[in-house]
Amino acid sequence: MTESIKTTCCYCGVGCGIIVHKDRDGKLHVEGDKDHPVNKGMLCSKGMNLHYTVMDTSDRLLYPEMRYNKNLPRQRVSWDQALERTAAVFSTIIEKFGPEAVAFYASGQCLTEEYYVVNKLIKGFIGSNNIDTNSRLCMSSAVAAYKKSLGEDSVPVCYDDIELTDCIFVAGANPAWCHPILWRRVEAAKAANPNLVIIVSDPRVTQTCSLANLHLQLNPGTDIVLHHAIGRVLIEQGDIDASFVHNHTEGFEKYAAKVMERSVEEAAIICGVPAEDIRKAAAYIGASKSFITMWTMGLNQSVIGVDKNLSLINLNLITGKIGKPGSGPLSLTGQPNAMGGREVGGLANILPAHRDLANPLHRKEVEEFWGGKKISDKRGLTATEMFEALESGKLKAIWIMCTNPLLSLPDVRKAEAALKKAKFVVVQEISSKPETIQYADVILPAAAWTEKEGTMTNAERRISYLSKLVTPPGEALPDAEIICRFAQKMGYHGFDYNSFEEIYNEHCQITKGTNIDISALSYDIIKRNRTVQWPYNGDTELGTKRLFTDHRFHTPSKKAIIHAVNDENASEPVSPQLPLILTTGRIRDQWHTMSKTGKVNKLKQHIANAFLEIHPDDAFTRDISEDDIVEITNRNGNVRVKAKLTTSIKRGVVFLPMHWGKILNNDLNRANNLTHTLLDPTSLQPDFKFTAVEVKKYKKP
Numbered sequence: 039m040t041e042s043i044k045t046t047c048c049y050c051g052v053g054c055g056i057i058v059h060k061d062r063d064g065k066l067h068v069e070g071d072k073d074h075p076v077n078k079g080m081l082c083s084k085g086m087n088l089h090y091t092v093m094d095t096s097d098r099l100l101y102p103e104m105r106y107n108k109n110l111p112r113q114r115v116s117w118d119q120a121l122e123r124t125a126a127v128f129s130t131i132i133e134k135f136g137p138e139a140v141a142f143y144a145s146g147q148c149l150t151e152e153y154y155v156v157n158k159l160i161k162g163f164i165g166s167n168n169i170d171t172n173s174r175l176c177m178s179s180a181v182a183a184y185k186k187s188l189g190e191d192s193v194p195v196c197y198d199d200i201e202l203t204d205c206i207f208v209a210g211a212n213p214a215w216c217h218p219i220l221w222r223r224v225e226a227a228k229a230a231n232p233n234l235v236i237i238v239s240d241p242r243v244t245q246t247c248s249l250a251n252l253h254l255q256l257n258p259g260t261d262i263v264l265h266h267a268i269g270r271v272l273i274e275q276g277d278i279d280a281s282f283v284h285n286h287t288e289g290f291e292k293y294a295a296k297v298m299e300r301s302v303e304e305a306a307i308i309c310g311v312p313a314e315d316i317r318k319a320a321a322y323i324g325a326s327k328s329f330i331t332m333w334t335m336g337l338n339q340s341v342i343g344v345d346k347n348l349s350l351i352n353l354n355l356i357t358g359k360i361g362k363p364g365s366g367p368l369s370l371t372g373q374p375n376a377m378g379g380r381e382v383g384g385l386a387n388i389l390p391a392h393r394d395l396a397n398p399l400h401r402k403e404v405e406e407f408w409g410g411k412k413i414s415d416k417r418g419l420t421a422t423e424m425f426e427a428l429e430s431g432k433l434k435a436i437w438i439m440c441t442n443p444l445l446s447l448p449d450v451r452k453a454e455a456a457l458k459k460a461k462f463v464v465v466q467e468i469s470s471k472p473e474t475i476q477y478a479d480v481i482l483p484a485a486a487w488t489e490k491e492g493t494m495t496n497a498e499r500r501i502s503y504l505s506k507l508v509t510p511p512g513e514a515l516p517d518a519e520i521i522c523r524f525a526q527k528m529g530y531h532g533f534d535y536n537s538f539e540e541i542y543n544e545h546c547q548i549t550k551g552t553n554i555d556i557s558a559l560s561y562d563i564i565k566r567n568r569t570v571q572w573p574y575n576g577d578t579e580l581g582t583k584r585l586f587t588d589h590r591f592h593t594p595s596k597k598a599i600i601h602a603v604n605d606e607n608a609s610e611p612v613s614p615q616l617p618l619i620l621t622t623g624r625i626r627d628q629w630h631t632m633s634k635t636g637k638v639n640k641l642k643q644h645i646a647n648a649f650l651e652i653h654p655d656d657a658f659t660r661d662i663s664e665d666d667i668v669e670i671t672n673r674n675g676n677v678r679v680k681a682k683l684t685t686s687i688k689r690g691v692v693f694l695p696m697h698w699g700k701i702l703n704n705d706l707n708r709a710n711n712l713t714h715t716l717l718d719p720t721s722l723q724p725d726f727k728f729t730a731v732e733v734k735k736y737k738k739p
């Protein structure tokens with residue numbers, strides 16, 4: 039090997055450490071970093087094959103391209119031509135229609151430095167808050183719930199708590215497939231401590247359930263009813279921490295009254311699980327000395343996502359199992375740097391360092407720091423709202439950065455129609471495959487993993503540094519450099535950084551005095567320690583493992599808030615015409631919209647094609663057999679895939695993986711043809727877990 043670097047996996051939010059070697063022929067090899075505190079040398083199938091995605095440059099965008107007219111083909115141009123034209127179009131639109139007529143739609147895969155500059159550009163200099171990312175589709179319900187309950191968007195625990203806990207409740211998540219290395223740590227913890235209890239709630243029997251002491255196979259959308267029923271039993275059995283509740287929380291009385299509204303038996307019928315299993319779950323939690331709640335999309339991607347989150351966090355609060363080793367809520371992040379994006383304020387409703395856009399003092403602090411324009415007090419457009427605004431003509435230009443919305447957005451055919459109507463579309467991407475490319479007026483080729491440097495933060499607040507090893511192909515540039523060059527073409531000052539480290543240092547300085555303060559954390563300190571957890575005040579080299587250990591929360595009263603939320607689901611109900619509930623999700627060896635994992639043949643060996651999971655009883659009544667082509671329909675659209683009959687899914691529920699789409703030349707296997715754009719009213723996160731559909735055997739016309 040001629041050269042090696044230490045970096046971090048760019049797939050999921052677990053954040054595993056990887057060593058990448060380059061040999062004399064320029065070939066890359068990867069291995070898990072044994073010294074990394076997250077994965078200790080382990081890698082999952084996706085991480086182990088990451089180097090192939092960089093070495094295969096066959097789909098890479100190599101040069102900027104542009105067209106002056108939507109009827110003309112795009113042509114190769116220089117960076118200056120592409121950015122000058124884009125700046126001219128943006129300036130004209132802003133002058134004519136105001137700053138809210140342009141928007142940036144970015145990604146939880148962006149590095150923190152990239153997120154920082156694009157957020158600074160739109161909020162501090164263009165003068166609109168129209169920036170959102172695909173993290174809106176993934177984490178925003180958890181963000182809102184943490185804020186409402188703990189006063190801050192902060193994951194209190196660390197992964198080391200897995201080895202210290204004696205009870206884990208996994209709600210609406212399949213970490214065995216979607217966060218595999220974290221799950222291997224759970225498996226190892228269970229092997230070392232047979233008394234470790236694992237409870238799983240999921241409408242499907244997933245790989246995660248194979249380790250569970252108890253699987254609560256609940257009906258989709260009934261999570262709050264289940265959590266409340268568990269809370270009720272904990273209260274009735276005296277398994278709460280009355281002293282913690284009294285001294286460190288607010289809202290318990292209302293909560294206790296709320297959970298008493300339904301008997302356990304009534305809750306059991308609604309949830310479709312045995313009442314004794316609800317009591318068993320509560321008994322496990324009540325008997326545990328430490329307790330982790332772990333969740334992801336099953337709770338977040340819902341029209342009641344924030345309330346689902348709150349009802350689960352309540353179980354940590356009433357038992358006082360938070361802010362202690364082995365205890366607390368642990369939301370798993372789908373994307374590698376969703377946490378970093380939140381740190382820099384890269385969403386339509388927040389400002390850097392978790393500052394509030396609605397707070398005039400916070401806006402002033404950021405305005406003064408950036409020295410640009412007055413920050414608008416108007417919340418920006420969120421992910422789905424941007425595409426609705428394109429459709430209505432309110433939004434004229436959109437800049438799509440490192441994400442594939444025409445596969446990942448709900449009701450995606452509507453989003454596609456909206457993008458067709460857009461006056462001006464910029465796509466900043468590494469690959470020529472994403473569907474969005476065909477609508478681009480300007481294409482800006484971006485550097486990929488190992489081709490640029492920067493930082494990311496994983497789901498346990500752990501910041502890591504990613505090194506550069508490979509020169510980007512063609513004229514591709516790091517995303518942060520593209521944004522800074524564009525900002526300068528727009529005539530804005532404050533974007534003439536000499537290095538990515540300068541951007542990072544500026545980001546750190548804006549956190550000074552906040553709850554996520556990393557103002558004393560340099561690239562050097564991160565590199566020396568491999569990773570550091572925020573906040574970092576220099577007292578301990580590795581940062582802060584756990585939050586709220588003094589039981590002082592970041593609310594005005596310093597007490598955590600126990601919210602008494604309603605338990606009714608607000609998704610579109612099933613009907614005689616649409617009697618089945620569609621839930622979408624992931625498979626083990628693919629990631630998101632397959633623009634990277636889809637390039638690796640080895641990863642296709644696990645599951646090669648899209649499929650519909652359906653219970654044999656539901657299949658029988660529809661005359662559907664294994665491998666029949668079925669058509670799934672509703673008002674939004676249709677999908678045609680092969681049927682997979684399995685008793686691992688509840689009757690009345692069907693499952694489609696979310697990865698496939700036009701990238702493999704077939705938009706009839708795109709799950710989001712069917713999902714709808716109903717949003718959680720607080721987090722504005724769409725619901726991908728509850729869509730009313732019908733399924734029929736497909737007969738060729």
Ligand code: SF4
Nearest residue numbers: 047049050054082085
């Ligand atoms: Fe990468 Fe996640 Fe797998 Fe770790 S668990 S190797 S971060 S995909």
